[in-house]
Amino acid sequence: MSDFTFLIVSTLVKMGVAVGALMGSVAIMTWVERRLSAVIQFRWGPNRVGPFGLFQPVADGVKFIMKEDIIPASAHKPLFVLAPAVALTTSLTAFSVIPFGPVIELFGKKIPLVVVNMDGGILLAFAATALGVYGIVLGGWSSRNKFSLMGGLRSSAQMVSYELSMGLSIMGVILVSGTLRPFTIVEQQAGWFWNWNAFLGGWQFLGFILFVIAIFAETNRLPFDLPEAEQELVAGYHTEYSSMKFSMFFMAEYAAMTTASAMVVTLFLGGWQIGVPVPFEGWLLWILQIGAFVAKVGFFLFLFVWVRWTLPRFRYDQLMNIGWKGLLPLTLLNVMVTALLVAFGVVGR
């Protein structure tokens, strides 16, 4: 097999694995969300389909496919159909730059376990996130429903505001590591876990906290879920959606959650690095490293659910105040302090 064919085939396989894992995480998360919320609220949660209700996602999938697909008569049809596709595509695209494992050797060739290993990969993730707003805005507008429109407006204001803090909070990591290639950033965080960027490796603890807050807002999760605040807006931008189109918005939200968790892990918590030196190498090490990545991402997904069922929702003015008067100055401070530290050679790789 020539090098070029090998590149194409391996990339296709990696794409399949990444999309499969992402969709798998969506299915699992719908179950985890409901079971965990039940635990938090002293309820049972879904426990009828399969052991512990584990097959509930399958039942849900069948239900969504079988349901009637309704397009409101006054909706703008092309955009109404396009909106869920935009939402899902953009949240799947951002995952392509996340390294989910080390460089492995297969058939005598080295394969880095990331779909797109490019210089400037972080920018690709941000570009995809930036375009993700369109899915929600278009869904809200094309439904021609005032609740949907309000939801779409709220979400665009919210996402534009918090995108700024999100982008600025990772500036520290970029300053310290001196590259925009996620794979290199992960490789730099090798060794003990205090070498990770959030700790002594980059002194980015503040940036880490700010980024986590910003991704909660960016993925429209509680306490920032104003675009779909049920008490006020029925269901926000997807009020008029039914069947698989609703399901696509739903999948987009969960895929965005997984991607955002993977971003946190990659940039601040060492990606696929285990965090402790291990005495063996080869396949066992690679599998352990992939496992470490999955475990870390899993922890953040758990955090998403935990926070959602613990904290109440912010008011809209509070949301804007936190974004512009709280997060943004702190991220700027973080950038300035990190720049000074890097300039005086305290940190840096």
Added chain:
Amino acid sequence: MEMLAFFVLAVLAVASALVVLTRRNEVVCALALASNLVSIAGFYFLLGAQFIGFLQIIVYAGAIMVLIVFVVMLLNLGEERYPERGRAQKWLAPILSLIFAVILAAVLWKTEPLGLGEPPPDFGTVAVLGRELFTRFFYPFEVISLLLVAAMIGAVLLAKRRI
């Protein structure tokens, strides 16, 4: 391969530009403009200027166009109304655009293709661009940032009369 990508992007760019011109619905126009901007970003990627391409998507399609869509959504709630066009504009517009097209074609026809040579291997990456900006183009860069700050202060002053 590159040729194929170029033609796909070219068709996308021209088609979305035509949609912007022909559709009356503002939101559709704005969306078509956004997809036009994204396909132009694709051309930047083909040319190896990935940083510019990403900035094109993040800044234009991601931030500015979202703001425009945001405004249009708020304005476009009522019945669609269009102002009557002046008679002079109706006649002048096609003639002027024709003249412009002829001039453009003449200039393009006369221009010799520049021999740019092979770009260096790290062409268009963030590191190279940053180094150029902060060494060779340092003063223009700082002047532009001053201009942007002035624009921002102006916007804040206009939006909030009393500070």
